[in-house]
Amino acid sequence: MKKKSIFTALIAMALQSGSLLNAQQLNPTGICYVEVNNNNILNAGAYKLQTSNSYLFNVVNIFAANINYDTSRGRAYLYSNNNVTKVLTNADTYIKPLQQKGMKVVLTILGNHQGAGICNFPTREAAKDFALQLANTVNTYGLDGIDFDDEYSEYGKNGTGQPNDSSFVMLVQELRALLPDKIISFYYYGDAASRLSWNGARVGDNVNYSWNAMYGTFSAPNVPPLTKAQISPAAVWMGNTSNSTTTSLATQTKNGGYGVFMWYDLHGTNESSQLSAGTQTLYGQPTVLSGSLQSWTAGVNCDAPIGLYTSNLTGTSAKLNWSAAATNSYDIDYKPASSTTWTNAASAVNATSVTVSGLTANTEYDWRIRTNCSVKSAYMFAPRFNSGSGTTTPSGSYSLSLDGSSESGAAGNLNLSGSALSFEGWIKPSSFKSTSPYISSVMGTEIGDSNSALLRLGDAGLANNKLQFVVSINNVQQKLASATALNANTWYHVAATYDGSTMKLYINGVLNASKAQTGNISSNGAFNVGYSYNTSRNFNGKIDEVRVWKKALTQTEISQNMCNVSLPASSLAAYWKFNEGSGSTVQDSSGNGASLTLTGVDASNWGTDLPCATGTSKLSRNTENQREIGSEQINNKNQIKLYPNPVSKSSSFTVSVPDNYNKGKLMIYDLNGRLIDTKSLNAGSNHYDLNGLSSGNYILQFESQNGSAKQTEKIMVK
Structure with missing residues (x-):
């Protein structure tokens, strides 16, 4: 006969560090x-x-x-x-x-x-x-x-x-x-x-x-x-x-x-x-x-809230969030992970969030919450979080490197089922899988053929350096492969969309492949970045600016917002900027609380090899008189975005121009300070051919029409 449902409470009778049990320890030990x-x-x-x-x-x-x-x-x-x-x-x-x-x-x-x-x-x-x-x-x-x-x-x-x-x-x-x-x-x-x-x-x-x-x-x-x-x-x-x-x-x-x-x-x-x-x-x-037997009266139902997550990390403060449990009030405590003493953050609050301050930057913290009914619930313990560096950095100021085997990110459950979906992000593959099934997972969910939505490189029968968009539509996996193969050690903006009638793949904002398809998406489960199904499919390379949308982005939306998205944004399900620069958690900038928990990473995984310009560089362009082209410190919203970078000399690059640079100009210099070319700027997305430029580094100077705004960036031509 199978056991009823007993949960085996294995007695630690004799840890190597010493006996855990009382002086009257029996042999054999009695477990009840x-x-x-x-x-x-x-x-x-x-x-x-x-x-x-x-x-x-x-x-x-x-x-x-x-x-x-x-x-x-x-x-x-x-x-x-x-x-x-x-x-x-x-x-x-x-x-x-x-x-x-x-x-x-x-x-x-x-x-x-x-x-x-x-x-x-x-x-x-x-x-x-x-x-x-x-x-x-x-x-x-x-x-x-x-x-x-x-x-x-x-x-x-x-x-x-x-x-x-x-x-x-x-x-x-x-x-x-x-x-x-x-x-x-x-x-x-x-x-x-x-x-x-x-x-x-x-x-x-x-x-x-x-x-x-x-x-x-x-x-x-x-x-x-x-x-x-x-x-x-x-x-x-x-x-x-x-x-x-x-x-x-x-x-x-x-x-x-x-x-x-x-x-x-x-x-x-x-x-x-x-x-x-x-x-x-x-x-x-x-x-x-040897004593009186005690009767039992059932406890009162009082559940702790779930849906716990942390947001708005500033280094010294954090917002603790949860889902309401009926109309009850809550008690919330927090502590440094290394401490055994809890500090009360709030008692008997009726809200679904509370902000704690006075935190120590770059420190791991735990927090817990209980419900106040006619009794107290047991505590629910939230995921551990890092308070952050406390510094504000421009978009794309860090990227994350993954090793292709033990390193990845998990966002928890994302329900992406419906009639429309988009994935987008920057990737810089270091290598591609050389063994079957030749897959490098970029992002997505794969519970089974009838429950999946993912973007990856390679597949059985597909070159290991080609993109593939996989979506379960009408409970059957549909696949779309890119026409273009990607190169190692090169930044690419990749995007995949489905609008209920067509699957599409974009590379660097340009439509690369499409496939007619109708039906609804079935995708509801654990969402991962750099991992899917098992670690043999992990992505090897750098990743930045990853976004998930519950709508089909247009080509204009993709090409004009590759480096950053203004928030809040409608239908944005998750947005990981990778701006933390440290720690094992990437915050979700969409406001939906889908923080990315990283596995296997340490300080060496974070770097400043970036696909997008930060707008805060100062570079020499004239070795004879040490003339400098200095960049102005610009608000991200009014900042010019340049991509891809590096760029192939047989390709083109795109400049996303904000309104304040409309009708301005772009000047291209080599590192000796010699003017190579001058181009006009128009608000929106501008695509420029390289006109046969040889491989090397070049300095780009952007200037608004009235000269009040200037920005300088460096681009590498490969």
Whole structure:
């Protein structure tokens, strides 16, 4: 018979750093699960061994909190129902009394039919985010650890991914780093039982115990490198496993030299008879009821809000955002990630955001929120954020470099289904994939053939340096490839659009390929930049100014706004400028809160190799008299944009001219200060041929008609 739904609270009986358990530690260690939806957890402290007067249970598992899925943010989050909430928020009543008797109290984590589970975190950052939620919960409520049970997740639901080999390994690695001296245990069941190693790392390296998931049977979990001392092959379901079977399981445990014995579903009635059927064999003495049994009254429903994200980072302040949970008020706290002390940001507020100030620049912060009902909800913990540098930089002042293997960005869930869509951004490929399927993912969602929208380079049967736009239309993937192949180490503005009748690809603002197609887009799921499906398809190169639109951009809109977009902008779903210059988070400038969480990046990934001019350069153009052409400091809105840069000598470049430069002029100089050419400027997008210029660097001076505005840039011709 399959286990009921017990979340295995693996007891950390003996971490290498020292024993976690009380002085009355039994051998084998006694593990107890309490279904708090029906029973009072305090009853675990009512049973003792008759002769030694030792408490029977060493570890008590709160069964169970859940892994839920926030579809608006594409994020797995820790959820506590009304009864788990009652236990946690009343820790002095339900948790500390057991700990004072020498017991450890652990929280079990279980799937909840929403697609999220311990086996389908798509990236390390996603696994770390959930591990942070668990660690903050343990520390906030004074718990002794976390127990994992891989049941009821319904992987793939709500656009989530299927199980993968790396997820559970990454999760326990991150959790162990955050909770070095706490219990981490594993109920041996589900997909997790067959996904215990990845890239040489093992789940067993970071958990303390595991046990059998099939009640009434004797079967030792295989979780290397755990030893017999850390394993319970026996599984007893109170009231369902017979006393004779309980005795048999105890005998096999004792004779086999195993160090753990697990009891599931302790009730509020006297269980001493069945407990004695096991303890007489295990410890040579019966179990007695030594205290009063406690009844249980269900907790009041009060959920914490979801949809948590951070915006408006200035270095010293940040805006904390959430979705309303009915008409309740909220309490919000924050702290530096390195601190254990929370600071209150606001209490009993009825808004859906609050701004905190006095932050330290370039510092990681955590924040949490709870709902005020007639009771308090459990805390919900937001994704960790970096306060930022506190400096204001022009558009495109940084770009991000990705290595093509372990580095990428995750934006959470984006629902792009509908009749129109556009992707655009700047890319500078460093190399193209040389092995099948020859794909380098730029951006998008790919849950399956019937749920996808992505822009990438290459495909099976397509050159690895050609663009490909892939969209699920009428639940079938439709593909459009570019006519032009891209070169390595060259900046390109790439864009893909669909308007309900035609798929189009643009390179540097020029239409490159199109395909007639009708129908609606089906794309709703995890959106990534530089990654799709698996890391073998990661993009290798630099990326900047990435935007997602729920409309089809026109060629004019694309060509005139390649370097920047005025905000707010209608139908803009996400906009990542990559102006942070540091950290592992890229803010969403669209206002929709789709922050990009970066995996594997550090300071070396950020650089100033840019596709667009910043308008703040000062370059020498005359070596004889050291005459300088100085640029004026200009507001971004009135700044000339130049692209691509570098540019091929057989091609052309585009200058996006704001109104204040209309009817002005462009002068092109070589680096010796010699005037090469003069051209007129018109407001809008101006395309200029290079007229056979040789390879090298040139200086471009822009001047308005009345001479009041000037700007100087450098362009490289390759």
